[in-house]
Amino acid sequence: xxxxxxxxxxxxxxxxxxxxxxxxxxxxxxxxxxxxxxxxxxxxxxxxxxxxxxxxxxxxxxxxxxxxxxxxxxxxxxxxxxxxxxxxxxxxxxxxxxxxxxxxxxxxxxxxxxxxxxxxxxxxxxxxxxxxxxxxxxxxxxxxxxxxxxxxxxxxxxxxxxxxxxxxxxxxxx
Numbered sequence: 001x002x003x004x005x006x007x008x009x010x011x012x013x014x015x016x017x018x019x020x021x022x023x024x025x026x027x028x029x030x031x032x033x034x035x036x037x038x039x040x041x042x043x044x045x046x047x048x049x050x051x052x053x054x055x056x057x058x059x060x061x062x063x064x065x066x067x068x069x070x071x072x073x074x075x076x077x078x079x080x081x082x083x084x085x086x087x088x089x090x091x092x093x094x095x096x097x098x099x100x101x102x103x104x105x106x107x108x109x110x111x112x113x114x115x116x117x118x119x120x121x122x123x124x125x126x127x128x129x130x131x132x133x134x135x136x137x138x139x140x141x142x143x144x145x146x147x148x149x150x151x152x153x154x155x156x157x158x159x160x161x162x163x164x165x166x167x168x169x170x171x172x173x174x
Contacts (some may be wrong), residue, residue, distance in 0.1 A: 005080060006120070007050065010048045010071060018079050019041060020069040036084045036102055051069045063090045063092070066088075067084055068087075080117075083121045093134075099130065100118065100135050135148050139165075149170070150171045156169040
């Protein structure tokens with residue numbers, strides 16, 4: 001891919017670029033993935049701070065594990081995608097969440113960004129000392145399944161959620 005993209009921690013400096021990403025996703029009507037992009041960005045500074053706090057385990061609710069959120073950004077600072085990297089696996093994450101949740105804005109899909117985003121995210125897990133990453137997608141999400149396979153995903157048993165949704169699970173050696 002000839003376009004230069006990189007991971008950047010959430011920052012108030014990219015408020016307008018992130019809001020453009022957020023609004024495009026909202027208008028699409030699609031489920032917002034990863035879940036962190038569902039956060040209301042009205043108080044942008046607070047939203048960014050809460051994302052950064054989670055990395056340090058601050059104000060975690062219930063059985064949540066520390067995690068890092070990164071924005072996939074182009075050289076001209078356009079926010080293309082978001083990834084949430086979890087530092088551990090609860091029972092729920094083991095079944096249907098995995099170590100990495102990611103999404104690409106609707107207008108930028110099918111351009112290789114998801115494959116790049118996942119590869120960069122796996123590098124972050126490697127830096128944390130994690131040896132094997134669990135990455136999941138819904139059974140019907142062929143594009144995401146291909147992205148996971150391109151990054152070395154090895155299929156494991158699927159998991160059926162309470163609502164009947166089937167989650168395909170893949171392990172990637174780091």
